[in-house]
Amino acid sequence: xxxxxxxxxxxxxxxxxxxxxSLILSEVRQVAAGNIFKEPTPEIQAAVAHLKSxxxxxxxxxxxVVAAAMAIGAFLGYRVIGNRFRARHSVERSVTYFMMFxxxxxxxxxxxxxxxxxxxxxxxFSKVPVTEFLFGLRWEPQIAMRADQVxxxxxxxxxxxxxxxxxxxxxxxLVAVPTGILSAIYLTEYSDKRFRAVVKPLLxxxxxxxxxxxxxxxxxxxxxxxxxxxxxxGIDASPNSALAAGAVMGVMIIPFISSLSDDALASVPRAMRxxxxxxxxxxxxTIRKVLLPAALPxxxxxxxxALSRAVxxxxxxxxxxxxxxxxxxxxxxxxxxxxxxxxxxxxxxxEFDNPKTLAAFALGLILFIVTLILNLIALRTVRKYREKY
Numbered sequence: 202x203x204x205x206x207x208x209x210x211x212x213x214x215x216x217x218x219x220x221x222x223s224l225i226l227s228e229v230r231q232v233a234a235g236n237i238f239k240e241p242t243p244e245i246q247a248a249v250a251h252l253k254s255x256x257x258x259x260x261x262x263x264x265x266v267v268a269a270a271m272a273i274g275a276f277l278g279y280r281v282i283g284n285r286f287r288a289r290h291s292v293e294r295s296v297t298y299f300m301m302f303x304x305x306x307x308x309x310x311x312x313x314x315x316x317x318x319x320x321x322x323x324x325x326f327s328k329v330p331v332t333e334f335l336f337g338l339r340w341e342p343q344i345a346m347r348a349d350q351v352x353x354x355x356x357x358x359x360x361x362x363x364x365x366x367x368x369x370x371x372x373x374x375l376v377a378v379p380t381g382i383l384s385a386i387y388l389t390e391y392s393d394k395r396f397r398a399v400v401k402p403l404l405x406x407x408x409x410x411x412x413x414x415x416x417x418x419x420x421x422x423x424x425x426x427x428x429x430x431x432x433x434x435g436i437d438a439s440p441n442s443a444l445a446a447g448a449v450m451g452v453m454i455i456p457f458i459s460s461l462s463d464d465a466l467a468s469v470p471r472a473m474r475x476x477x478x479x480x481x482x483x484x485x486x487t488i489r490k491v492l493l494p495a496a497l498p499x500x501x502x503x504x505x506x507a508l509s510r511a512v513x514x515x516x517x518x519x520x521x522x523x524x525x526x527x528x529x530x531x532x533x534x535x536x537x538x539x540x541x542x543x544x545x546x547x548x549x550x551x552e553f554d555n556p557k558t559l560a561a562f563a564l565g566l567i568l569f570i571v572t573l574i575l576n577l578i579a580l581r582t583v584r585k586y587r588e589k590y
Contacts (some may be wrong), residue, residue, distance in 0.1 A: 203255045203521025210251050212244055318569060321562035328388035328556045329357045334563060336360065340526035340537075342546060342557045356559055359567060365443070365536030369518060370511040372532060373454060379505055380451075381458025382500065386488060387461075389466040402462070408456035412516040419449035419521035431533040439523065442530035446521040450514055454507040461506065465499020466492055505579040509572055515540040539568045 208214050208222050229248045232241050241249070322417070326334070337358020384404075388397050424445040431438025451511060469492050477487040493500070523535030524545060547559040553559075 203252065203259060206255055207248055207252050211248050237407075262566065278304050282388060282391070304392055311405050315569070318566045321559055322566045324554065325556060325559035325563045328559070334359055338528065340542070340544075356561075357556070359564065360541055361528050362537060362539055362564065363526045363567070363571075365526060366512060366538040366540075367537055368443050368519055368530065368532070369447045369522060370508065372444060372451035373511045374452025374504075374508060376448055377454045377458055378504060379509075381455045381503070381507070382575055384455070384493075385460045385462035385466055388463050388494075390484065390488060397471045400458075401460075404456045404459050408460065412453065412514065413520075414509060415449050415515045416520035419445050419517055423449050424521055427533065435535075436533050438533035439535040439537045441521055441523045442533050443522060444537045447532070448520050450511055450517050451515075453517065454510050455581060457507045457510065458500075458503045461503030462496070462500045465496035465503070468499065469495045501579055506576065508575060512536075512572060513540060513568065519544060539564050543568075 204226055208217075208226060210551045211225060214222065214225075217232060219396060225245075228241075229252055230246060231237075233249045235251050250378070264325040334357050337356060339361050340361045341356040381569070388400060424440060424442065427442050427445045427448075428438040428440055431442070473491050473495060474487060477491045482490070518538045518541050523537050523540065525535060526537050526542070527534060529536065543561045543564050546557055546564075
């Protein structure tokens, strides 16, 4: 409204087009802000004065409107207050509605993500058969840019990609789960308070280190060491091996498992420990037969979080793993993962309706389904042991 009033006060504004009005308004605002590069014309000076007066008037109007709204609200609130008015009920009802709205936002966001993946995946499956995608053993998403190009038949079998994902995630879990749980047991049951006060925050800080830092560590340090180890054993090790990516990923997720397992063990009631000792159990027997079963739901939650992080990790595997999909269990060989292929497929200037680009959404849908299945299994396990202990 202020812009329209300023332009309307400018001489000859009726004959100006939108571009000229925008330039004049920009110059007026620059002069009003003190950014003067040349002597402004009298018309511009008059427009600047008019702009400043309108801004002052708008400030006064805003203050008056806010004050009036506050006065009306206070008056209405005073009229409502009475013996029969229960402010607590109204506040609780408002908080309940707000929490319902927050839950609805989370649900709608999740449904939006799922629907977008499903819609684009349907477009992909209209070009590539579902059976070929789910049961194919060759992943070479190469699509011809021209109709006469020979290398135009791509292969979209997802099995090798999933195989590489599970190989790297399995190596990471083999590194992280024993180390994380054992470190949590030591911090909870054996270490003194001073050592715990130092190590516990350090583990939590490690959980916040950017994954690209771990990726550089994998490329510059771990991958060459793994290759040298393989060559010394007479194994033809790849520069980008599954062992290097999985080991560094395992180091990355150790803080998650250790911190959550430590919290789960620390939350076990002290009476269970003392009851075990009263029956003559040793410290090791108490840990194995009392603490670990009682803390299993929390430990499973930590392992689940770490596994989800490992399956969805991108930067480490992009930098340390390979791009070629292979079905191999050799940890010294290069494999690829679902997230690496998603990044690779979406890089470039391919058309959006190209099967190569749409394959990224199909992979995203598969990754979502796999993660959902893992979550359901973990929830069932947690519920089972929670009922027991």
